Amino acid sequence: MDRPWARVPSWVGAAVRPELAGAVEEIITVVRAEVPDYARPLTGRFGMRITEGVSVALGQFVDLLGRDEALTDTRVYRALGQLEHREGRTLAALQSAYQVGSRLLWRRLGGSATARQLPPEVIFALAEALFTYIEQLSAASVAGWAAEESSRAGSLQTRRHALVELLSQQPPAPVAEVERAAAAAGWPLPPRLAALAVTDVVEVAARIPSAVAADVDPVGLALVPVVDRTGWLERVRAGTGERRAVLGPVVEIGEAHRSIARARTAWPLHAAGRLGPTADRLVRADEHLLALLLAGQPELADDLRARALAPLRDLPAGAAARAEETLRAWLDAHGDVTATAGALHVHPQTVRYRLAQLRDTFDGALDDPLTRLELAVALRSAPPAEPDAPGQAAFGPPPGNA
Numbered sequence: 245m246d247r248p249w250a251r252v253p254s255w256v257g258a259a260v261r262p263e264l265a266g267a268v269e270e271i272i273t274v275v276r277a278e279v280p281d282y283a284r285p286l287t288g289r290f291g292m293r294i295t296e297g298v299s300v301a302l303g304q305f306v307d308l309l310g311r312d313e314a315l316t317d318t319r320v321y322r323a324l325g326q327l328e329h330r331e332g333r334t335l336a337a338l339q340s341a342y343q344v345g346s347r348l349l350w351r352r353l354g355g356s357a358t359a360r361q362l363p364p365e366v367i368f369a370l371a372e373a374l375f376t377y378i379e380q381l382s383a384a385s386v387a388g389w390a391a392e393e394s395s396r397a398g399s400l401q402t403r404r405h406a407l408v409e410l411l412s413q414q415p416p417a418p419v420a421e422v423e424r425a426a427a428a429a430g431w432p433l434p435p436r437l438a439a440l441a442v443t444d445v446v447e448v449a450a451r452i453p454s455a456v457a458a459d460v461d462p463v464g465l466a467l468v469p470v471v472d473r474t475g476w477l478e479r480v481r482a483g484t485g486e487r488r489a490v491l492g493p494v495v496e497i498g499e500a501h502r503s504i505a506r507a508r509t510a511w512p513l514h515a516a517g518r519l520g521p522t523a524d525r526l527v528r529a530d531e532h533l534l535a536l537l538l539a540g541q542p543e544l545a546d547d548l549r550a551r552a553l554a555p556l557r558d559l560p561a562g563a564a565a566r567a568e569e570t571l572r573a574w575l576d577a578h579g580d581v582t583a584t585a586g587a588l589h590v591h592p593q594t595v596r597y598r599l600a601q602l603r604d605t606f607d608g609a610l611d612d613p614l615t616r617l618e619l620a621v622a623l624r625s626a627p628p629a630e631p632d633a634p635g636q637a638a639f640g641p642p643p644g645n646a
Contacts, residue, residue, distance in 0.1 A: 294324075448485075
């Protein structure tokens with residue numbers, strides 16, 4: 245870092261020191277007059293820090309003149325920045341105070357009898373030394389303010405993390421404990437909320453009004469107050485952007501654990517692309533209850549799938565995949581052949597041909613409502629199989645159809 249005070253002759257410090265007599269009081273008076281935030285009695289920590297800051301700054305500056313040394317002790321000015329943050333002020337007032345003080349000090353030095361006897365190059369070096377010195381003091385205050393901001397933000401986020409984890413508990417924590425945790429986290433408890441599972445959760449929550457977040461495994465959780473019918477959902481969409489995210493059900497505050505659990509359960513399914521089209525980046529868990537039910541009992545779902553689709557087991561791999569695809573489309577279309585053909589991009593006659601083969605394969609069981617229900621559920625318990633290239637023997641189009 246540049247040390248312009250090293251280019252000022254060492255004898256200058258002793259020469260200008262008498263010119264600074266009474267400068268501390270004058271600088272404080274002018275700063276209080278020109279910076280509105282400081283126009284108050286110099287009492288308590290505020291008064292002590294300001295007086296100390298000006299006094300130490302003047303003495304330290306004169307001592308540095310002629311020395312090739314870095315400005316290493318900036319603790320007083322770092323503490324000033326921290327004090328500004330603790331008292332709820334931005335750095336604007338302190339920066340203005342530095343500017344007012346440096347201008348006044350230079351006018352005092354530059355207009356002194358001592359300065360009029362100095363060579364021009366020394367005057368220039370002295371001016372550069374003074375303003376560089378004040379810049380470094382100001383930078384120390386900025387660092388102190390930023391450190392306090394980071395500490396406060398980290399402490400607040402820690403308390404909000406603890407609040408989200410408390411609300412995740414089942415059975416729920418006592419109301420009084422939740423109220424204390426919410427007050428410590430600076431979060432007014434909303435009547436209703438929804439849990440949001442999303443990556444980069446702290447960043448996302450900062451973009452959703454009044455949301456609090458916890459960066460937990462396997463995915464971050466945010467609690468979003470529901471204060472209107474639809475506007476809150478649009479704010480969540482805006483906050484999550486292009487990230488995949490899952491919303492739990494809207495619940496009262498005492499049921500927060502239920503929304504959190506639902507969002508957590510749905511997250512791995514959504515991350516794997518099993519909760520609808522990948523274009524739907526934000527999904528609502530309550531719109532996928534069947535998928536969640538199956539995910540909650542994976543062994544049972546596997547057994548159901550194996551039993552329901554057992555008749556396809558002896559078919560060639562490509563034919564079995566095409567049969568599954570046809571069954572899925574036909575069941576989704578509630579038996580409508582034309583709609584099934586549209587979904588499969590084939591001729592309706594092709595669908596009729598495949599259905600005839602399926603009825604033979606399932607030995608007429610496709611006409612049984614319970615069998616159809618089991619098939620519909622089984623086909624949703626895992627991603628659809630990939631068919632082989634078209635034109636395989638079984639379940640292909642009948643001659644003359646496409």
